[in-house]
Every structure is written in structure tokens, then in C-alpha cells.
Amino acid sequence: MDVLMLSRLQFAAATMFHYLFVPLTLGLSILVAIMETKYVRTGDKVYLRMTKFWGKMFLINFALGVVTGITLEFQFGTNWSRYSAYVGDIFGSILAIEATAAFFLESTLLGVWIFGWKKLSAKAHATVMWLVAGASSLSAVWILIANSWMQHPVGYVIRNGRAELTDFFAVVTNEFAILMILHTLAGAYVLSAFFVMGVSAYHLLKKTDDDFFTKSFRMALVMGVIFTIFVAVEGDIHGKDVTQKQPAKLAAMESLWETQTHAPVYMFAWPDEENERNVIEIMPIPGLLSLLGHGSFDAEVQGLKDFPKDERPPVLIVSMAFKGMVGLGTLFIFLTLFGLWKRDKLQEYPLYLKIMMFAIPLPYIANELGWVLTEVGRQPWIVYGVMKTSDAVSPILQSQGAISLTAFILIYGLLGAVGFYLIYTAAKKGPEETEA
Amino acid sequence: MVLQNIWFFLWGLLWAIFFMTDGFVFGMGTMYPFLGKTEEEKRIMINSVGPLWDGNEVWLITAGGVTFAAFPAVYATMFSTLYTPLMLILFALILRGVSFEFRSKVDSPKWKRVWDTTIFIGNFAPALLFGVAFANIFQGIPFDENGIFQGTLITLLNPYGLIGGVVFLLMFIVHGSLWLAIKTEGDLQARAIQTGKRLWPVMAGAIVVCLIASAVFTDLYDNYLANPVLFLILVLAVAGLLGIKVFMGKEAWFKAWGCSCLSIVGVTFFGVAGLFPRLYPSSINADLSLTAHNASSSPLTLKIMLVVVVIFIPIVLAYQTWAYKLFSGKVTEEDLSHEEAY
Numbered sequence: 001m002d003v004l005m006l007s008r009l010q011f012a013a014a015t016m017f018h019y020l021f022v023p024l025t026l027g028l029s030i031l032v033a034i035m036e037t038k039y040v041r042t043g044d045k046v047y048l049r050m051t052k053f054w055g056k057m058f059l060i061n062f063a064l065g066v067v068t069g070i071t072l073e074f075q076f077g078t079n080w081s082r083y084s085a086y087v088g089d090i091f092g093s094i095l096a097i098e099a100t101a102a103f104f105l106e107s108t109l110l111g112v113w114i115f116g117w118k119k120l121s122a123k124a125h126a127t128v129m130w131l132v133a134g135a136s137s138l139s140a141v142w143i144l145i146a147n148s149w150m151q152h153p154v155g156y157v158i159r160n161g162r163a164e165l166t167d168f169f170a171v172v173t174n175e176f177a178i179l180m181i182l183h184t185l186a187g188a189y190v191l192s193a194f195f196v197m198g199v200s201a202y203h204l205l206k207k208t209d210d211d212f213f214t215k216s217f218r219m220a221l222v223m224g225v226i227f228t229i230f231v232a233v234e235g236d237i238h239g240k241d242v243t244q245k246q247p248a249k250l251a252a253m254e255s256l257w258e259t260q261t262h263a264p265v266y267m268f269a270w271p272d273e274e275n276e277r278n279v280i281e282i283m284p285i286p287g288l289l290s291l292l293g294h295g296s297f298d299a300e301v302q303g304l305k306d307f308p309k310d311e312r313p314p315v316l317i318v319s320m321a322f323k324g325m326v327g328l329g330t331l332f333i334f335l336t337l338f339g340l341w342k343r344d345k346l347q348e349y350p351l352y353l354k355i356m357m358f359a360i361p362l363p364y365i366a367n368e369l370g371w372v373l374t375e376v377g378r379q380p381w382i383v384y385g386v387m388k389t390s391d392a393v394s395p396i397l398q399s400q401g402a403i404s405l406t407a408f409i410l411i412y413g414l415l416g417a418v419g420f421y422l423i424y425t426a427a428k429k430g431p432e433e434t435e436a
Numbered sequence: 437m438v439l440q441n442i443w444f445f446l447w448g449l450l451w452a453i454f455f456m457t458d459g460f461v462f463g464m465g466t467m468y469p470f471l472g473k474t475e476e477e478k479r480i481m482i483n484s485v486g487p488l489w490d491g492n493e494v495w496l497i498t499a500g501g502v503t504f505a506a507f508p509a510v511y512a513t514m515f516s517t518l519y520t521p522l523m524l525i526l527f528a529l530i531l532r533g534v535s536f537e538f539r540s541k542v543d544s545p546k547w548k549r550v551w552d553t554t555i556f557i558g559n560f561a562p563a564l565l566f567g568v569a570f571a572n573i574f575q576g577i578p579f580d581e582n583g584i585f586q587g588t589l590i591t592l593l594n595p596y597g598l599i600g601g602v603v604f605l606l607m608f609i610v611h612g613s614l615w616l617a618i619k620t621e622g623d624l625q626a627r628a629i630q631t632g633k634r635l636w637p638v639m640a641g642a643i644v645v646c647l648i649a650s651a652v653f654t655d656l657y658d659n660y661l662a663n664p665v666l667f668l669i670l671v672l673a674v675a676g677l678l679g680i681k682v683f684m685g686k687e688a689w690f691k692a693w694g695c696s697c698l699s700i701v702g703v704t705f706f707g708v709a710g711l712f713p714r715l716y717p718s719s720i721n722a723d724l725s726l727t728a729h730n731a732s733s734s735p736l737t738l739k740i741m742l743v744v745v746v747i748f749i750p751i752v753l754a755y756q757t758w759a760y761k762l763f764s765g766k767v768t769e770e771d772l773s774h775e776e777a778y
Contacts, residue, residue: 088508
């Protein structure tokens with residue numbers, strides 16, 4: 001394998017591993033903040049126990065998210081130095097703003113939250129959690145602004161042999177960024193809701209502590225219902241924007257080869273990239289892609305053949321990731337709506353609870369697939385239309401790339417196993433019968 | 437030009453703050469297997485930095501981030517040419533972070549022993565490697581016109597690089613011992629104080645060797661000779677060093693720690709001021725050196741980032757100071773009894 005492939009694999013591994021922890025941090029911090037606020041407002045001890053129980057899992061998860069996040073910042077320099085030098089004027093400044101304006105607050109105040117139970121008033125302590133939650137989401141916002149600039153670069157000019165910033169306001173108000181932020185945060189909240197519902201379902205089946213877990217389940221259910229629907233509606237708008245701004249990605253998502261009006265959506269299609277066609281096409285819904293992409297059945301949608309072969313993303317991966325994500329998203333809507341319908345008698349539906357328990361991994365898969373689609377779908381570009389991934393890689397040695405990739409796989413594999421074990425044990429054990 | 441020079445100063449300042457804040461954590465972790473004799477002492481050591489280490493580490497993220505933002509070419513060349521040492525630092529920092537969080541989560545001696553080891557490695561390795569890396573930067577890095585590193589990890593382990601590593605390590609250990617003197621009591625505190633007192637002359641000696649070696653291996657003093665006023669930085673660093681000694685004698689641990697902060701910032705700036713305007717000199721050809729003037733971002737980006745930094749860094753300093761105050765005082769048994777404690 002060459003340095004380019006090694007670096008791509010390493011970035012993919014590091015990012016996907018990091019993203020196993022980010023969504024839960026984003027959503028669970030909000031749920032824990034709500035729980036603690038309820039405790040402060042009502043004085044009901046059950047909310048304090050909820051704060052501590054879910055907070056414990058939040059902290060283990062957070063630690064893994066933080067340590068794996070440093071890798072990403074380092075990697076732009078270590079493995080993608082030509083990219084860093086070319087776009088640092090814009091991309092680097094957004095990352096620096098993220099650290100200064102959001103990540104500092106998140107990290108400093110989390111320490112205060114963990115160790116500050118006896119040092120702060122109950123109200124101040126709950127406020128700290130809200131600030132942690134807010135800073136986490138704000139941090140995600142800046143990272144997504146940076147990523148969106150790679151997807152749809154704006155506010156820049158090519159000058160002095162690199163991309164230079166001309167309009168900061170355009171970069172931070174990039175429509176692509178706004179849509180991506182909404183989609184990503186909503187996806188993270190769905191994952192967090194399913195995590196809390198799934199763990200609660202386990203304990204409701206075990207009848208560990210019905211009051212505690214009914215309250216937890218229903219709190220997460222509200223988040224789940226809102227954001228499973230939101231993410232789908234927003235995803236539709238996001239898709240229309242992608243159709244405009246990244247037509248090759250859209251064509252790959254739907255494995256559409258020919259440019260056509262009344263473009264169909266296939267329920268399933270297996271692309272054959274060699275021969276520029278689909279080997280399998282099941283249940284085409286005529287005109288749906290035209291409708292979804294442009295809002296009208298007879299609109300023309302660009303097919304993959306419109307793009308030179310070396311400017312097409314890998315169709316199979318992108319289309320499967322997209323179909324998987326949408327399929328799972330649809331399932332999530334049904335699952336949360338059923339929960340909403342039966343919210344007052346959840347215990348009478350053990351099968352539903354069991355499904356919810358086993359559904360915990362599904363939003364993780366959906367979130368990862370979303371990123372696979374976003375990042376692989378942008379290929380062969382690292383900055384869409386501006387710089388190719390192959391021109392971005394560092395001039396490092398193949399052995400360096402191979403050794404570090406191996407080390408990442410080993411260390412992350414171990415950390416992942418330990419993290420999973422700790423969260424699993426904490427979740428299974430259930431809440432403490434707290435003293436204070 | 438002015439903007440680039442301001443950014444050069446800020447670049448040095450952010451790295452210096454990182455060494456000053458995370459330095460005592462590195463030092464604590466390096467002494468950890470030697471000073472913590474009992475389980476309780478070990479936990480006191482970890483909890484002495486518990487609420488603060490994560491916020492400290494963000495200074496690294498920020499120092500890296502502003503290097504990326506203000507001097508993209510430096511960020512690119514520095515991180516890719518120092519690939520191997522940076523990966524080692526990265527893995528060490530990853531292990532350190534999870535060790536603090538995970539160690540207390542399972543009540544088993546075997547489990548704790550694993551994380552005890554990683555706490556040591558995770559703090560010792562970055563302390564040493566940052567010193568080696570910065571000394572090599574002060575000396576010049578062998579990279580060519582394509583930004584390709586002409587050497588190996590061994591190239592970096594040259595005499596001056598190793599002196600730099602030892603100086604950083606010793607400074608951080610003394611820094612950490614003073615922190616423990618502030619935060620702990622009894623036997624543990626006595627051992628920390630003893631370590632600090634014994635290592636102070638070694639550290640002072642190493643710094644003197646480093647200052648002399650800088651005249652042999654680097655051209656840092658050129659700037660000092662051209663602008664003798666810069667020698668004030670050295671005066672500050674030396675004042676900090678002597679202050680540590682004086683206040684250790686008076687058992688004024690907080691003041692001694694403050695002087696240690698000053699000496700770390702002073703030593704960092706000794707190198708940074710000598711480097712100016714270079715950020716990343718090439719030892720192959722001086723013309724290839726990346727400077728504040730040939731490697732900076734556009735004036736617009738530098739201006740925007742300056743506004744961001746001028747607004748947010750004081751805010752960060754304010755709430756971090758608040759956090760330090762909130763968790764001031766000795767780590768007590770009661771602190772350890774909290775279920776959230778490390």
C-alpha cells in the first residue's frame with residue numbers, strides 16, 4: 001500500500017473510531033443536564049440518581065471522545081501536510097476557533113462538573129452541565145463548518161499558490177454548513193435517545209427500578225421522536241442542496257448512471273462501476289429522484305456518466321451507505337412513534353422493549369454510514385472541485401504510515417474494548433441507591 | 437509585518453502556557469510510580485490534577501490550532517517532518533487521558549496496575565519528547581525544499597536534542613513536585629518536597645549546560661547580541677529558578693510553584709526569542725527556513741484570528757483561574773470518598 005492509501009485508511013479509522021463517542025457526548029450531555037435541572041427544580045432524589053447513573057456513562061464515553069479527538073487535529077499536519085499548507089488559511093482558522101471558543105470551555109467545565117458536586121450550589125452545578133452540553137454542541141458546529149468548507153468551499157480565492165480567505169462571514173454562514181450541522185446534531189440526538197431508551201428497556205424488562213427507568217425512557221423518547229422526524233425532514237432539504245452542489249455525490253448515492261428527467265429511485269441497486277451500469281435494479285420508483293433532488297418529477301438529474309471517470313466517487317460504498325442510513329432512519333421513526341403511542345404502558349410490551357434494547361447499535365451504524373457517505377462521496381476531492389485527495393498527502397515514508405496505522409488499530413482496538421466493557425458494565429449494573 | 441510579528445509572539449506564548457499548565461501534570465505522572473507508595477497516596481496524586489488536567493491539555497490543542505491557522509506552512513512541515521515523535525506523543529497523551537478516567541472504574545489491583553503503568557508512560561514520554569522536539573527546532577530540522585525530512589527518529593536524538601529533553605523533563609518534575617507540595621500532606625508531601633529539593637540543583641545545572649550548549653549547537657544568541665534587551669528574558673528565567681530555591685527554603689510552596697511557572701515560560705521564550713523570526717528553521721539550507729514572514733496566513737485571517745484570540749483567551753484564563761481556585765487546597769480523604777473521584 002502506498003502512503004496515500006495508508007493515510008486514507010488511518011484517517012478513516014481514526015475518524016470513525018472518534019465518531020463512536022461524539023454523538024453520545026452531544027446528546028447525553030443535554031439529557032443529563034435536563035435530569036439535573038429537574039432535580040434542582042423538584043428536589044426529587046430520583047432525578048439526582050438519574051443524573052449520576054447516566055452521568056457515569058457519559059463520562060467514560062466523553063474521555064474516549066476527547067483523547068481520540070486530538071488525533072484528528074494532529075493528523076491534518078502529520079498525514080495531510082500538503083492539504084494543511086494549501087487550505088490552512090481557512091480550515092486551520094476554523095479549527096483554532098473551535099479550540100479557543102468551545103473546546104476549552106467544554107474541557108475545563110467538565111472537570112468542574114465531575115469534581116464540583118460539593119463545591120458548588122446545586123443550581124450552579126446544573127448550570128455547569130448545561131454549559132458543557134452547549135460547548136459540546138458549539139464545538140461540533142465549528143468542526144462541521146470546517147468540514148462543510150471541504151464539501152462546498154466558499155469565501156475564498158486561490159492566491160499565492162493556496163486558498164486564501166476573502167469572506168469569513170460567507171464561510172461561517174455557508175448554507176451547506178447549516179444543513180450539515182442540523183443533520184449531524186439531530187443524528188447525534190437520535191443516537192443518544194436510543195442509547196438511553198435501550199438501556200432503560202433492559203432494566204424495565206428486568207424490573208430493576210421501574211420508576212427510574214420509565215422516567216429515563218420517556219425523557220429520551222421525547223428527544224427521539226422529535227429528532228428522528230427532524231432528521232428525516234431536514235435530510236430531504238440537505239439532499240436537495242447536495243444535488244445542487246455535489247451532483248456527482250448524489251448520482252453515486254442513487255447509483256444513477258444516465259442523465260435523465262423523471263429519474264427513478266431504486267429500492268435496491270447494485271452498481272457495476274467497471275461497465276457503468278447497475279447489475280441489479282429492484283423496484284424503481286419513477287421520477288422520485290427528480291422530485292427529491294429538484295422538487296419536480298420532470299426535472300433533469302445528472303448521472304454519473306456526466307462526470308469524467310476520475311472525478312466519480314466510489315459508487316458502491318456511497319450508494320450502500322446512503323441506502324443503509326435512510327433505511328435505518330425510517331426504522332427509527334417507527335420505533336419511536338410506537339413508543340410514543342404506548343408511552344404509558346411500556347412494560348406491557350416486552351417485545352418492543354427487547355427490540356429497543358437490541359436497537360442500541362443501530363443509530364451508531366446510521367451515524368457512521370452518514371459520514372462514510374459524506375466523506376467517500378466527496379472523493380476524489382479533498383476540497384470539492386479545488387484539491388484532490390491524492391495531492392494532499394504528506395511526503396512521509398511508507399513505513400511510517402504503515403507502523404502508525406498498525407499502532408492505531410491496536411491501541412484503538414484495546415481502548416474500544418475497554419470502553420465498551422466499562423459502559424456495558426455500568427449500564428447493566430443499574431443506578432446506585434444514592435446516599436446524598 | 438506587525439501582524440505577523442504579533443502572531444509569532446502569540447505562537448510562542450501559547451506553547452509556553454501549555455508547558456506551564458500541563459507541565460506539572462507531566463511531572464506528577466512521571467513521579468507517580470516512585471512517590472505513591474500506597475493506594476491512597478496514588479489516588480491523591482491523580483486527584484490533585486483530576487479536575488484540571490483536561491483543561492490544561494486544551495492549551496496543546498490551541499497551540500497546534502493557532503500554528504495551523506496563523507502559520508499553515510509551519511504546521512504542515514512541522515507535523516509531517518516530526519511524524520514519528522508526534523505519533524509517540526499522541527499515543528502517550530491518549531493513554532494518559534483514559535488512564536485517569538478508567539483507573540478508578542474497576543476495583544481490582546491488576547486493573548489498577550495496568551493504568552498505573554500507562555499513567556507513567558503517558559506523562560513521562562511527552563515531557564521528554566516535547567523537549568527533544570523543541571530543542572531540535574531551536575537547532576534546525578533537516579528538511580529539504582519539498583518539506584521532506586532527511587533523517588530518522590535517531591537524527592533527533594542528537595546531543596542538543598537530548599539536553600533539551602532532559603531539561604524539559606527535569607523542569608516538569610520539579611514543577612510537579614511543587615504542585616504536590618501544595619496539594620498534599622504528610623509522607624507524600626514530604627517525599628514530593630524531598631524530590632523537588634534534590635532535583636533543583638540537577639535541573640539548574642542542566643539548564644546552565646543547555647544555555648552553554650545553545651551557543652555551540654544553535655545560533656539562538658545572534659538575536660540576543662543584536663538586541664541585548666532580550667537578555668531580560670534570561671534574567672526572568674533565572675529569577676524564576678532562584679525564586680524556586682528561595683521559596684522552597686521558606687516552605688512557601690505556592691510561591692515556589694509560581695516561580696517554576698515563570699522559569700518554564702522564561703526558558704521557552706529564551707528559545708523562541710532566539711528563533712525569531714524563524715518558526716521552523718531548516719538545517720539543510722537556511723533559505724528554506726519557515727519564518728513568521730514567509731509562512732504566515734493571509735492578513736485577513738491573521739486579523740480575524742487576532743480578534744478571536746484577544747476576546748477568548750482572556751475569557752479562558754478567567755474561567756480556568758476560577759476552576760483552579762475552586763479546587764485549591766489539599767486533596768483530602770473526603771475528596772477521595774466521592775464516587776466521581778479518580
